[in-house]
Ligand SMILES: Nc1ncnc2c1ncn2[C@@H]1O[C@H](COP(=O)(O)OP(=O)(O)O)[C@@H](O)[C@H]1O
């Protein structure tokens with residue numbers, strides 16, 4: 001079996017449900033996957049199939065009921081501070097709704113994750129960081145928009161700022177949640193090109209959620225979420241890859257009543273961390 005550290009990102013046996021009134025809505029059932037450095041993978045599934053839920057777990061923005069997320073073969077930490085540091089260091093996230101900070105201009109938005117990642121070192125590094133962020137914004141065609149706030153930018157421009165922000169730390173993993181979903185198709189096509197180009201330059205592994213087959217066709221590998229289960233991961237993989245790695249380990253279905261299962265923060269990941 002491949003050394004787990006060979007994967008930029010992996011998930012093993014993820015389960016996730018949401019409390020809904022008296023019961024629970026089971027969204028993910030025993031989802032496992034593994035992404036190699038530089039691999040571009042599309043996450044497909046109908047609206048409501050759990051794509052965003054899975055990306056949020058992988059991006060450490062939420063916690064599974066059970067199962068684990070691994071970066072470079074190491075289990076993601078449990079404490080909020082350590083999770084935030086790992087996110088700042090290793091991860092870029094592009095949202096469908098851009099999620100730029102409205103009070104900050106384009107340059108400041110791109111720099112924000114670098115400030116978080118560098119901590120005290122920011123003060124000695126800020127000049128070069130600023131130059132790099134500026135170069136990146138020029139690269140995405142926004143050299144003349146550095147001081148614009150999000151509301152002064154078009155949708156496509158905002159997504160390009162968000163893209164620059166996601167890659168400015170040269171992340172090992174780039175997660176994109178329908179990044180072209182709010183854009184017209186031509187603008188969306190440009191954003192996608194840019195995303196793949198920047199990811200390639202940085203050697204980032206990409207997981208791109210989309211329900212659009214034309215977008216998914218640009219990926220080297222397809223994963224499909226259906227009824228809470230992830231399948232098809234091995235089919236698009238280059239020969240010799242994927243089949244074994246995509247189901248890293250099957251975990252048995254949680255015993256007892258799923259409806260009364262563990263809530264966020266009470267899963268085994270937290271218990272062990
Ligand atoms: N915080 C939440 N509370 C309750 N249900 C949720 C929550 N977030 C998502 N869901 C439900 O979980 C399912 C999967 O949602 P989501 O992951 O957003 O799907 P997708 O991104 O594939 O459209 C949907 O039925 C959605 O309504």
Ligand SMILES: [Mg+2]
Pocket residue numbers: 051052053177178
């Ligand atoms: Mg979604």
